[in-house]
Amino acid sequence: MNLRHLVPSGVFSTATARANGISGALLRSLVAAGSCHPLHRGWYSLERPTSDRHRHLLRVTALLEEYDGQVMASHGSAVALLGLPDEEVDWGTVHLMWRSPDAQFRAFSRVHIHELIEHPLLRHGTTAVDPALAALQVGLRSQLAMLVVADHCLHRGLTTVQALRAAAGGLSGQRGVTRARAALPWCDGRHESxxxxxxxxxxxxxxxxxxxxxxxxxxxxxxxxxxxxxxxxxxxxxxxxxxxxxxxxxxxxxxxxxxxxxxxxxxxxxxxxxxxxxxxxxxxxxxxxxxxxxxxxxxxxxxxxx
Missing domain, CATH: 3.40.960.10 (VSR Endonuclease)
Known part of the structure; x- marks a missing residue:
């Protein structure tokens, strides 16, 4: 069965499958045949994940569709979605951020949805947070992860030192922010890789x-x-x-x-x-x-x- 015309994004939910006449039994047989692949509760991909990062990206795509404009990718999930280089990024948990300032943190089934962080220098996109914020967020776990993303973005004019500092300020009080902030002076757009x-x-x-x-x-x-x-x-x-x-x-x-x-x-x-x-x-x-x-x-x- 060719599902590509039904799911242009490459991911689909059980609800979409059902609406197109695909029963639960048929969906299970498609999974067994390798025609689609489970991603997240109730979500599947037409592509077979080729790496941990690729699987993570497919899960992010599915969750963005599920939340339909209420969230955007953050942390390592934004790194994957924006096509930024990565080192020491944890692909086990999808990180999202609410668009509403009133929504509270949620965590379930290897998904964390964080409270909104805003600043005039942070220009969040349609599907992902500002690259400067993504860099500092991965820096909460690893200085190297932050530096790789930050240097890449500085080198290509995707962010500024001022935006990186603003992102650090927005994360004030979070675990790991002191370590991430300490590495800010090391960010250098002259590093080409x-x-x-x-x-x-x-x-x-x-x-x-x-x-x-x-x-x-x-x-x-x-x-x-x-x-x-x-x-x-x-x-x-x-x-x-x-x-x-x-x-x-x-x-x-x-x-x-x-x-x-x-x-x-x-x-x-x-x-x-x-x-x-x-x-x-x-x-x-x-x-x-x-x-x-x-x-x-x-x-x-x-x-x-x-």
């Missing part, structure tokens, strides 16, 4: 002061420059985050060319007196390893200068 945000946080926690997007004039090519992800302040040590895709021949047909260009770049940087520390996501999960590599580069840099 979640990997760079994670690198900056790791280096900061290790006690290093760094500047992102460090420009280096190229002596061998006057008028041109390189941009390093980070420089350790006051030194000639650069830190670069290496994402897997760029240099992986299995996922990037130009990986060999990229590797060769990177070698030429690093050779020239070395001739300019710089030392380069290259880090992957796996490396960042081992802070002691990161410290050892940075300290080795700092020692080599001092020997170069001496």
């Amino acid at each position: 979640p990997g760079e945000t994670l690198t900056a946080l790791t280096l900061r926690r290790l006690g290093y002061a760094v500047t992102p997007q460090h420009h280096i004039e190229r002596v061998e090519h006057p008028g041109r420059h390189y941009v390093a992800d980070f420089v350790i302040d006051g030194t000639n040590v650069l830190v670069e985050f290496d994402g897997k895709t760029k240099y992986d021949p299995d996922s990037n047909p130009d990986a060999a060319r990229a590797n060769f260009k990177e070698k030429l770049r690093e050779d020239e940087l070395r001739r300019l007196g710089y030392r380069v520390v290259r880090l992957t996501r796996a490396d960042l999960a081992r802070p002691a390893l990161v410290r050892a590599r940075v300290e080795a580069a700092l020692r080599d840099s001092r020997l170069d200068a001496g």
